[in-house]
Every structure is written in structure tokens, then in C-alpha cells.
Amino acid sequence: MTAAKITQVVVDEVKGYHNFVKFLIFLVGAAALASAIRFIFGLGVTTNLNDTFPWGLWISFDVVTAVPLAAGAFTLGAIVHCFHIKKLEPLVRPAIVTGFLGYSLVCVGLLLDLGQPQRGWHTMVYWNPHSPMFEVSMCIMAYTTVLFLEFLSPVCEKFGYHVPLRLLRTIEMPLVVLAASISTLHQSSLGTFFLIAVDKLHPLWYNPLLPLLFWVSAMCAGMSIITVEATMSHKYMGQPDEGELLETLAKILPCVLSFYLALRLFSLFALSEGALWDRPGLTALFVLEIVALVVPVLMLAQKKVRENGRQRATAAWLVIFGVVVNRFNVSMFGMEAPGTSYYPSFLESVVTIGIIAAHILFFVLIAKYFPIFEHHPETVDYSLPDHFHKTDNNHGHVGNEA
Amino acid sequence: MSSENKDFGKNKAFLIDMTKCTGCRGCQVACKQWNQLDAEKTKFFTGEGYQNPPLMSEYTFTRIKFRDYEKNGQNEFAFYKEMCMHCNEPACASVCPVGAFVKTKEGPVTYDAKRCIGCRFCMVACPFGVPKYEWSKAFPLVRKCTGCYSRVKEGKKPACATTCVSAITYGPREEMIKEAEKRIAARPEKYLKKLYGAEEAGGTSVIYLTALPFDELGFKHVTKRPLPSYTWQALRLVPGIFLTVGSSLSLLSWFTHRKERIAKEEEMRKSGSAPKEG
CATH class of the missing domain: 1.20.5 (Single alpha-helices involved in coiled-coils or other helix-helix interfaces)
Known part of the structure; x- marks a missing residue:
């Protein structure tokens, strides 16, 4: 095929997309343009950041919020493979794709926000183990690699590469364990970031358990994202209905969530120092955050909500909302000194919206072209097409023995 | 993070006696000259009272903050020289992912621009709001007071301390604290009976003597515990x-x-x- 022909095929393919997908492409394009402006004219012009608010939307959303939203991969991986709740396995792949996309976009967001993105590799050379940022960046690089390896499975299946597929199955368990350990570290270390902000972060959010709280709430967010994603891709993309599996997940979620809430209130009333209720605006945000997490616990405690796809998804949305509000409270609103405020500039918002759009866009496209939802491990044939391997009677379970 | 020294008493430190400051801003000028910092286009009364420039920035590593107040029916000025505090255990050095900040054995906290990736964690972490960013540039770096390390290394005093005729004394930290306590004891009616910087953030290499309470002059309220210990208790x-x-x-x-x-x-x-x- 000539280049022109290939272009023609691509153009025809894109023309066939749903208008929503085209809209997403437009948003991603706008964000790419806005990022170009950042690199030409600088952070000062593009953003509303200044010496008082050195971290804005790009850190608050693209990093501090996006990382827990991508936590589904490690949470589900551990639930399915380590706790051996095998029936949830069909949900693992979409979670891994979400995680991989999420982390790749976190890297994109970080590179935009760094003053010297071309020196990003410095963290690997000049170690400072006292810095939570050092720890998080090492973890994010390692974990993106792990997710990439996990993501290779559907890619190899698509193209019928059986040898690498077998290899990937062999290292599946080590990868799952590694993913959970690395995630535990950096999800919590994102909370450690703000432990240095003594006297800056409001006591409603500042307490020594912040890292633990970040880790537990990240797992809640991860499970909720999986629920929402599976529900929506069934509804809008004609993917198989995983309702029964989500019901099981909906039983685990409220348990973890109530543990989080208990821990949250304990740390607030027992470990926080300073006046808690001195700023009405922050109090309102705090109440919003807690209510958005208490309501889904109450909802999911009922069997009829868990069995109802719509209500279950609503509860999951609420959890996501609650965790997002929490991360913004910690990294943005709670950090604002009284009488000062930061709001993102137009271009900052365009970039962040574009990053969210890119996530949805790539997810839709990957689900369209790769076997993400169709994956039912028991049905996949992992046998080598030649005589290299003669014990084909137990294929498909190689990973389980690792 | 540097752990070159644990005995901070021998570090060189600034003793800044704000009651002796006349607000001439010679220190600001000396700082700009030694560090070859660009001028800022400013107007009077854009900040608080007569202070100018209104804030520290990428071009201004130190500035005199003016405070008007009334004493015995007369209008009076009080001053506060804002600059890097050169903490004994600096928060900036502990959070920097590439270790661009170092607490030198002489005392100043230095910044290595060649390592910096521009993440601005130092700005978030610094309890005194010292590190500033080159917001105007496409690939910005952090700027802050160097404690004139290049001069101190050669046995000279920092530029601001050299220029100042009355208020700044420079020498070993333990001696500066002793001197400050001596001055308070000698003129108890003149001074606030506290030192700012002796214990703030676990102790700093800049010690202030004032007449007015610290918060009235714009000094920040800062914890007495070294900041790196807050994150280290989780990171360890x-x-x-x-x-x-x-x-x-x-x-x-x-x-x-x-x-x-x-x-x-x-x-x-x-x-x-x-x-x-x-």
C-alpha cells in the first residue's frame, strides 16, 4: 500500500467514527495547541500560577487526582490474582488499559508542568531518597513500564504473537504483585507530598495519616472507575454486560470505603492540630467531600442498589466525585492562605480537559481495535503453533503457577 | 539532602537587628549588584506603605518590608528584612527530587540550577516562601538568595551584610545568638524578648531581633520542628x-x-x- 492509500484508509476510518469521538479528537487537538503555547511563551503567560501558588490545576488534577483514578489496575489485579476472586478476571483488562492510559497521561501532564521537562531523567541520576517527589517519580516510571507490559497481552493477542504472549503469561503474577507494591508506595507518597506543608495545608486535611488515607481512597476510586467504565462501555459501546461481576465488586467497595471514612474521621478528630472550622468555604468543601463518600456506603449496603446497574453506577460516580474533591481540597483549596485564591486560566483548563478527552478517546479506540472486553482467559488458546512445546494440555494456566 | 554538618553553632549566620534598621535599602541594592539581578519596574505604594519592590521575586532576593505604626502619638516605621533563612535543616533540600539544594558546611543553603527540573516542590515546601520562579521564561528555573556562598567560601561577608551600616552582623551562629541575648538583656525595654530564627523550622542561619511582635511585621508563624522530619516519618x-x-x-x-x-x-x-x- 502506498502512503496515500494508507492515509485514505485512516481518513475513511476516522470519518466513520461517532460524532462524540470526533469531538474528543477536537478537544485533544486544542490541548496540544495549548501545550505548544506553554512551551513557546512560558508558564507565567499560559497559567494563573505565581510565586504564591506554584502548583495549580496541572498538579491538582493531572497528577494528584489522575493517579488515584488510575488505581483500578493494581486494586483489581490484587483482588483477582492474589485474593483469587477469579470470576472478576474479565474486568482486569479494561482496568489495565485505563491504568496504562492514566499513567501515560500523568507523565504528559508532568512534562508540561515541569520547568525543565528535558531534564526529567535527572531524578534517575541524582537520587534524593528524602524527597517524596523522587519516590513518586521513580514509582510512576516503574509502574508505567509494568502497565505497559500488562497492556502488551491484548496487543499480542490481536496480532497473534504467541511466543511473547506465553512469556507475558509467565511473568503475570510477578507483575501483579509488583504493580500492587509500587502502587501502594506512590499512591501514599502523593499524600506525603503535603506533609511538608505544615502551617500551609488547612488542618481539615493536614494530619500525619495523609499517606495512608490517600492509599485507601485510591483503591476506592479505582474500584469505582472500573464500575463506571464497565457500565458505560456496556451501555454506549455495546460491550458485554459485566453486571454480575460488578455486583461482587460493589460488595467489596463499601467495606473499603467505610474503613477509609473511619480512618478519615479518626485522623481528623484525634490527630489534627489547630482550628478546624474557622473558614466556612473550606468547611463546605469538607462536608461535600465526606457526604459524597458516606452516601455511596449507605447505598451499596443495600442489596437492591448493588443489583441495579444504574444505581450502582450512581454510587460509583459519587465515590469518584468524593475522591476528586478530596484531592482538590488537599492540593488546591486547602493550600490557599486566607484571603488569597487561585483559579485555573483558560489555557490550563483546555490542557486538562484535553487530557481527560485523550483518556476517553484512547480507551474507546483501544476497545474498538483490541480484545479488551472479549477477554475470557479460559477461552484463549495459548499453544505454540510449532513443536517447541509439547505439553499443550495445560496451556492457558501457565501464569497461575508462577 | 545534605547532612554535611550537624553542629549548626559553627555555621555562619546573620544577626539582623531590626531596631537598628533605617530602611535605607542599601542591602537590596548590594544584593542586586553582587548577584547581577535585573531591575524591576515598580511604582511606589503598590505594596504595603513605602516598601519597594512589593514582593521578593526572581529579580529580588531580599527586600525591606515597611510597617507604619504609631508610638507616643508619632508615626513610626518598623522594618523587616525578608530573605532566605538558610535553615539548619532546609525543607527545600529535603523535598527536591534531584537534590539541587544543599546546606553547605559554611551555613548558606545553595541551589544548583544545572540539576533543577523545575518542579516547584521547594516553593510549596518552604515555610518562609523564599524560592521564586522565572515565570516569564519558557523553561524556567528557581531563584533564591544564595547567602552569597561564593563570597562566604572566600572568607568574606555576604553583600548585604557588608553594605549594611548598622543592622546586620555576620558570624558563627552560636555567637550571634549569644550577642542577641546580650542585647536584649542590656536594653530590655527596647526589644521583644524573643529571637526569630533561633528555633523556627528547627533553627535557621538568620536570627532577628525586633521591637514589635513578629506577626505584626509580617514574619510568618512557623513550626519549631525541622520540616524534613514531617515527611521523613512517612518516607522512612x-x-x-x-x-x-x-x-x-x-x-x-x-x-x-x-x-x-x-x-x-x-x-x-x-x-x-x-x-x-x-
Whole structure:
């Protein structure tokens, strides 16, 4: 095929997309343009950041919020493979794709926000183990690699590469364990970031358990994202209905969530120092955050909500909302000194919206072209097409023995 | 993070007696000259009172903050020289992912622009709001007071301390604290009976004497505990948590998969077709 022909095929393919997908492409394009402006004219012009608010939307959303939203991969991986709740396995792949996309976009967001993105590799050379940022960046690089390896499975299946597929199955368990350990570290270390902000972060959010709280709430967010994603891709993309599996997940979620809430209130009333209720605006945000997490616990405690796809998804949305509000409270609103405020500039918002759009866009496209939802491990044939391997009677379970 | 020295008493420190400051801003000028910092276009009364420039910035590493107040029916000025505090255990040095900040054995906290990746964590972490960013540039770096390390290394005093005729004394930290206490004891009616910087953030290399309460002059309220200890109490657990989570999940998987594995081996033995290695 000539280049022109290939272009023609691509153009025809894109023309066939749903208008929503085209809209997403437009948003991603706008964000790419806005990022170009950042690199030409600088952070000062593009953003509303200044010496008082050195971290804005790009850190608050693209990093501090996006990382827990991508936590589904490690949470589900551990639930399915380590706790051996095998029936949830069909949900693992979409979670891994979400995680991989999420982390790749976190890297994109970080590179935009760094003053010297071309020196990003410095963290690997000049170690400072006292810095939570050092720890998080090492973890994010390692974990993106792990997710990439996990993501290779559907890619190899698509193209019928059986040898690498077998290899990937062999290292599946080590990868799952590694993913959970690395995630535990950096999800919590994102909370450690703000432990240095003594006297800056409001006591409603500042307490020594912040890292633990970040880790537990990240797992809640991860499970909720999986629920929402599976529900929506069934509804809008004609993917198989995983309702029964989500019901099981909906039983685990409220348990973890109530543990989080208990821990949250304990740390607030027992470990926080300073006046808690001195700023009405922050109090309102705090109440919003807690209510958005208490309501889904109450909802999911009922069997009829868990069995109802719509209500279950609503509860999951609420959890996501609650965790997002929490991360913004910690990294943005709670950090604002009284009488000062930061709001993102137009271009900052365009970039962040574009990053969210890119996530949805790539997810839709990957689900369209790769076997993400169709994956039912028991049905996949992992046998080598030649005589290299003669014990084909137990294929498909190689990973389980690792 | 630097741990070159633990005995901070021998570090060089500034003793800044604000009651002796006349607000001439010679220190600001000397700082700009030595560090070759660009001028800022400013107007009077854009900040608080007569202070100018209104804030520290990428071009201004130190500035005199003016405060009007009334004493015995007369209008009076009080001043505060804002600059890097050169903490004994600097928050900036502890959070920097590439270790661009170093607490030198002489006292000043230095910044290595060649390492910096521009993440601005130092700005978030610094309790005194000292590191500033080159917002105007496409690929910005951080700027802050260097404590005139290049001069101090050669046995000279920092530029601001050299220029100042009255208020700044420079010398070993323990001697500066002794001198400050001596001045308070000699003129108790003149001074606030506290030193700013003796214990703030675990102790700094800039010690202030004032007449007015610190918060009235614009000094920030800062914890007495060294800031790096707040994050380290969580970060020190990292290797342990990694190993604990990793090993417990591996163990758990081994047990949960055991049943399946035994069943499979059983099945293989029955069918008799299994190779020896399984």
C-alpha cells in the first residue's frame, strides 16, 4: 500500500467514527495547541500560577487526582490474582488499559508542568531518597513500564504473537504483585507530598495519616472507575454486560470505603492540630467531600442498589466525585492562605480537559481495535503453533503457577 | 539532602537587628549588584506603605518590608528584612527530587540550577516562601538568595551584610545568638524578648531581633520542628512497606493458587500423560 492509500484508509476510518469521538479528537487537538503555547511563551503567560501558588490545576488534577483514578489496575489485579476472586478476571483488562492510559497521561501532564521537562531523567541520576517527589517519580516510571507490559497481552493477542504472549503469561503474577507494591508506595507518597506543608495545608486535611488515607481512597476510586467504565462501555459501546461481576465488586467497595471514612474521621478528630472550622468555604468543601463518600456506603449496603446497574453506577460516580474533591481540597483549596485564591486560566483548563478527552478517546479506540472486553482467559488458546512445546494440555494456566 | 554538618553553632549566620534598621535599602541594592539581578519596574505604594519592590521575586532576593505604626502619638516605621533563612535543616533540600539544594558546611543553603527540573516542590515546601520562579521564561528555573556562598567560601561577608551600616552582623551562629541575648538583656525595654530564627523550622542561619511582635511585621508563624522530619516519618517506611506488601501478596497468591495447582497435578497424574517436570 502506498502512503496515500494508507492515509485514505485512516481518513475513511476516522470519518466513520461517532460524532462524540470526533469531538474528543477536537478537544485533544486544542490541548496540544495549548501545550505548544506553554512551551513557546512560558508558564507565567499560559497559567494563573505565581510565586504564591506554584502548583495549580496541572498538579491538582493531572497528577494528584489522575493517579488515584488510575488505581483500578493494581486494586483489581490484587483482588483477582492474589485474593483469587477469579470470576472478576474479565474486568482486569479494561482496568489495565485505563491504568496504562492514566499513567501515560500523568507523565504528559508532568512534562508540561515541569520547568525543565528535558531534564526529567535527572531524578534517575541524582537520587534524593528524602524527597517524596523522587519516590513518586521513580514509582510512576516503574509502574508505567509494568502497565505497559500488562497492556502488551491484548496487543499480542490481536496480532497473534504467541511466543511473547506465553512469556507475558509467565511473568503475570510477578507483575501483579509488583504493580500492587509500587502502587501502594506512590499512591501514599502523593499524600506525603503535603506533609511538608505544615502551617500551609488547612488542618481539615493536614494530619500525619495523609499517606495512608490517600492509599485507601485510591483503591476506592479505582474500584469505582472500573464500575463506571464497565457500565458505560456496556451501555454506549455495546460491550458485554459485566453486571454480575460488578455486583461482587460493589460488595467489596463499601467495606473499603467505610474503613477509609473511619480512618478519615479518626485522623481528623484525634490527630489534627489547630482550628478546624474557622473558614466556612473550606468547611463546605469538607462536608461535600465526606457526604459524597458516606452516601455511596449507605447505598451499596443495600442489596437492591448493588443489583441495579444504574444505581450502582450512581454510587460509583459519587465515590469518584468524593475522591476528586478530596484531592482538590488537599492540593488546591486547602493550600490557599486566607484571603488569597487561585483559579485555573483558560489555557490550563483546555490542557486538562484535553487530557481527560485523550483518556476517553484512547480507551474507546483501544476497545474498538483490541480484545479488551472479549477477554475470557479460559477461552484463549495459548499453544505454540510449532513443536517447541509439547505439553499443550495445560496451556492457558501457565501464569497461575508462577 | 545534605547532612554535611550537624553542629549548626559553627555555621555562619546573620544577626539582623531590626531596631537598628533605617530602611535605607542599601542591602537590596548590594544584593542586586553582587548577584547581577535585573531591575524591576515598580511604582511606589503598590505594596504595603513605602516598601519597594512589593514582593521578593526572581529579580529580588531580599527586600525591606515597611510597617507604619504609631508610638507616643508619632508615626513610626518598623522594618523587616525578608530573605532566605538558610535553615539548619532546609525543607527545600529535603523535598527536591534531584537534590539541587544543599546546606553547605559554611551555613548558606545553595541551589544548583544545572540539576533543577523545575518542579516547584521547594516553593510549596518552604515555610518562609523564599524560592521564586522565572515565570516569564519558557523553561524556567528557581531563584533564591544564595547567602552569597561564593563570597562566604572566600572568607568574606555576604553583600548585604557588608553594605549594611548598622543592622546586620555576620558570624558563627552560636555567637550571634549569644550577642542577641546580650542585647536584649542590656536594653530590655527596647526589644521583644524573643529571637526569630533561633528555633523556627528547627533553627535557621538568620536570627532577628525586633521591637514589635513578629506577626505584626509580617514574619510568618512557623513550626519549631525541622520540616524534613514531617515527611521523613512517612518516607522512612517506604522500603519496609514495599517488602511487606510484596511478600505478603506473593505468599497470599501462593496459598490461594495452591488448591488449583494440587488439583491440576492430581488430574495429570491420573491421565498419566504429564511430562515429569509438569
